């Protein structure tokens with residue numbers, strides 16, 4: 001019995017308690033983080049490959065958690081989705097992206113800079129909430145900004161969940177002037193039929209296919225196929241995770257439209273992004 005007791009004890013390893021405790025602490029401090037103004041949006045440029053021109057930016061959330069520094073979205077977005085906090089966070093992200101653009105609209109033209117659309121990431125929970133579309137249009141409508149300056153990044157899992165409902169909602173958002181793109185394209189194990197039914201503007205090829213494009217002929221073939229597919233459906237194709245010139249040259253030769261990645265700029269705070277834009281030479 002003693003032997004068995006010891007074995008049972010193995011199920012409660014201290015690391016597991018530590019993990020659960022950490023998670024709980026994270027969950028608690030996530031609650032109210034919007035009110036405490038702990039979130040910041042970082043921006044990463046999107047560049048037209050052919051011309052080198054800046055054509056957009058993606059807003060990526062950062063959480064400054066008390067004294068413990070920045071928490072990666074990969075670590076808190078899933079938790080925020082499980083607890084529902086993502087709804088409040090998502091509303092904040094959208095409003096903040098609009099607020100920042102209105103500010104840039106007031107400052108940039110005098111600096112000789114041309115404002116570009118900003119893309120925000122949507123979680124499937126946001127999409128499934130009641131009155132999602134009304135809520136979203138309400139937020140955007142609070143700002144003196146053309147709806148076309150906001151792009152929504154949707155994952156394949158969002159659009160596959162309830163294709164009928166999603167199709168109707170996307171049609172209305174498009175009608176309202178918003179831009180729509182599919183994020184992490186190729187990672188969702190989804191059917192491609194939604195591509196022709198939904199009013200999309202862009203496909204974003206996941207970084208996992210772009211990373212080894214120089215050495216891996218299978219990745220090269222996949223990226224090439226996605227570019228052709230996107231173009232034949234009238235969509236712009238964006239390559240994510242472009243870190244080196246070599247990848248850019250290949251993407252350009254394939255006719256891929258837009259690149260985003262460390263090669264140009266890491267995601268940076270608004271002021272740094274503005275400084276980057278001001279000094280960027282295509």
Ligand code: C2E
Nearest residue numbers: 060061073074077093121122123241242243260261262267
């Ligand atoms: P994502 O939407 O696929 O965003 C792209 C991620 O790739 C970002 O990670 C970005 O920093 C990173 N990245 C950009 N260029 C490069 C590159 O050249 N090399 C490499 N290795 N990485 C690059 P980040 O900011 O940590 O965000 C991770 C994920 O968290 C995002 O993936 C997105 O799914 C989610 N996320 C971020 N912000 C939000 C948000 O406001 N709302 C929601 N719902 N999700 C968000």
Ligand code: CA
Nearest residue numbers: 058121153183
């Ligand atoms: Ca994204």
Ligand code: CA
Nearest residue numbers: 183184204240
């Ligand atoms: Ca992505």
Ligand code: CA
Nearest residue numbers: 183184206207
């Ligand atoms: Ca991703």
